Amino acid sequence: MILTVASRVGRSVLVILLVTIAVVALLSLAPGSVAQVILGENATPEAVAALNAELGLDAPFWSQYTAWLGNAVQGDLGTSPLTGQSVSEAIGERLPVTLQLAVMGLVIALVVAILMGIASASRPGSGLDRSTNAVSAVFLSVPAFIAGPILIYFLAIQLQIFPVMGWSRISEGLGENLRSAFLPAIAIALTEIAAFHRLLRTDLIGTLREDFVAAARAKGLSSRYVMFRHALRPSSFSLITLAGINLGRLIGGTVIVETLFGLPGLGQLVASSITSRDVIMVQGIVVFIAVVYVCINTLVDLSYQVIDPRVRKVAAA
Structure with missing residues (x-):
């Protein structure tokens, strides 16, 4: 060990x-x-x-x-020669924005993908299954730099439900904060929804064909109980792995979304630092994101023993 x-x-x-x-x-x-x-x-x-x-x-x-x-x-990531601000201080100021966007996007993607995956796997090949697969294909084919302007045009400019650009901090009110973060989070979540849905659908269909699921059904248990109690947990093994990996990627991959929506996050800071040739700032942010990515992957590995009892048995052996 x-x-x-x-x-x-x-x-x-x-x-x-x-x-x-x-x-x-x-x-x-x-x-x-x-x-x-x-x-x-x-x-x-x-x-x-x-x-x-x-x-x-x-x-x-x-x-x-x-x-x-x-x-x-020793913990000193340097000081930007351009702004005179320490890299650690810059990361501390902008990390909450990027982290909130990444977490919100991931949570939205997981909730929607789980609902779509359950609907598809319950009746594979049905009209509902084909419809959700079609929606998933559309989400997968629309990158963030296309989804962002579309969401801004319809939901911010036409319907005026959300602000076009800018960021409201939680200290200014939770409602305003969520309104400013919702559109960017949706733009981040669309591609993730497609990936999560396809993975979970495949795993659920395979799990529902297992003998222990057939035994649960033979006992007279309802389909909903069998789905959520017996099939969903073992089928979420790959989903949790992908979600953990994608969270680390999303923290470092919000450059386009933060630039589109004018958000003061790490992504926008990296983009401006690259343009201004601020190597010290870019280096420090990259190291921070790499460390976060590695730590998240380690936590995902440890979570296997909680999600799937079979892993605990192998580890104990």
Whole structure:
């Protein structure tokens, strides 16, 4: 057990290191530097070189990276040379927005997908099953950058139910906060609904054909009881795995949605930092997201023993 945990931690650390190296290497290929952004387009090459030297950006790539890594291990993700704000402080300010969007989108996707999956698996091949599959296909084919403007046009501009852009914090009122977060969360959830529905439908259909389900039906139990008590839990094994993985991905993948709706989250911060060549900010955010992703995957693995008793038996053996 200890060796397994140590191996997983070692792989996770290696993944985080490779991710940060890849980010810095890719940004180094782009023309310009943060010094040019600070000084403006009319800055002389001498002034840019002097500011690069002052910021330590003229050092070799590996020298800059190892210095940053040494500070990051101690909890210091650096300070943005562009804004003067520490990366940790910037993450703390913007994380609640991104986290709320990701969690809301995931919860909406799970609720809708479970209802659609149960409806489809109850009568596979029926008209209801074909209808839900068609809806799922539509959701799957509409990416967030298409769904966002459509939702804005119909629900915000035409019906004026939700605000077009902007963000209301919870301190300003829970109702206003949910109104500002609902459309972005729906835009995030559509693709997830399709993926979750297809996975759960397949697993449920397979589970409903198992002998223990037939035995439960032979006892005279109602179809609803059999579905929710005997079939849904073992069929949700893959769904929980995918949901956990997708939560980590959604936290780092809200760039498009946050930009479309003008939301002050991590995604928008990453996009603006890449444009301004703020490598320190991008590096810190990427490391944070990678750590969150790894931790979520570990929790998902541990949740298997709660969801499926068969895993507990294997672990105990």
